[in-house]
Amino acid sequence: MDPVLAGDLARLPELLQAARDLAVREVAGLAVRPVAASGPAPGRDPLPAAGVGGDAALARFAERWAPLFSGSAGPRYLGFVTGGATPASVAGDWMTAALDQNLSGAGGSRAQELERETVAWLRELFGLGEAHSGAFVTGAAMSNTVGLAIGREWAGERLGVDVSRAGAAALGPLDVLSGSPHSSIEKAMSVLGLGRDRLRPVPLLPGGREAVDVAALETALAGAGGRPVLVVANAGTVNTVDFDDLRAVAALKERYDFWLHVDAAFGAFAALSPEHAALVDGLDAADSVCVDLHKWLNVPYDAAVQFTRRRDLQLAVFHNASPYLGLPGSDPDFLHLTPENSRRLRALPAWFSLVAYGRDGHREVVERNVALARRLGAGVDALPGLELLAPVRLNVVCFTLATDPSAKRVAALARAVAASGEAYVTPTVYGGMPGLRAAFTNWRTTEADTDRVLAVLAAASGRGS
């Protein structure tokens, strides 16, 4: 064994202790460090020929890279839809790495059953019935891709084409209908050979809503002339957290033949709050469902879950039979269900967080985040320099400058907020209008944090940036 490697083996407890000490220092610093990293990236070091050992690597990382990372795990990073990592989920992630299981199949481990247990808990958390099976994937974009891949296979079933063997081209054009789809839907369509141009936008409800007009969706379905189509319903849009009426969309299945995929990346968490659970009524009727976990479950990147009612079709798409892997049985190994073959025990951080905090603990995070979004929304509304672009429906505040909200001035405002080190918000365009979004998803955020964000917004917008 390389002597440096042998030395690390001998000192493994000390090395892990040192890594723990650095992590504790970094995480404790989240409340005070600048929220966004500033300064240029360092130049590249050459590939090390001789290694320096784990302790020296840790020291080099702490000195050279850690200061350039963002405080995105902290309480005032409100960009995109960014969750943090609960304490127990970090412990679970460390165990995932330390025990290094390959979740592709049983292979001498029962770790697969832990993923199945976690999927069953999540299914219950989001109000899905037992007809849905699920698997962990890396994120909502991948969950959407898998859901649409199963939908593509379903379209083949309707047309008498085995897509997994004959290829997507054998299907002919397959339209995807959606009101306000996330950008990852088009990416999935590109990956799956459906083509980005087959996305058919469906009109939205009037009054600046991002929810689909169900009557217009029905018209579009009637216009499909009996050809199978995929419908992507949206449960929680990124700008204003609007929800399609899932019940009404699902009811159309009585008259039209379509695959219903619901992108509930973070909106599914409305199910945890009695006040908002009605927003996801009808979710169970979907053929496939996407839920992100590194957003509102607050587990470390990367984790999402993918549910479907048609595991048989999922198996047709993803099965990976070989002499040494064997044929998939009645409870197929995960390598037959997702794009990956080898995969990490991505479920363990979620398992830890659900065991540690339960449904109640996670509900408290969701309800607090919603209350804080309302608090910031009311504050923004009261500022002379800013105005809300939409009511605060759940956990996102979408707003812009009260005067001359050009893309340039709005981007400058976002930069000024980031440069303050106090907060981070991200630009968007909503209804053709440049604006900013502040998304509350982090388990740590408090009223005091929210008031600090409001203060920096007041200062930056007051300066006429």
Ligand SMILES: *Cc1c(COP(=O)(O)O)cnc(C)c1O
């Ligand atoms: C974040 C998000 C996605 C993409 O999720 P990733 O985890 O970044 O892959 C898809 N849909 C919606 C609605 C989202 O909010």
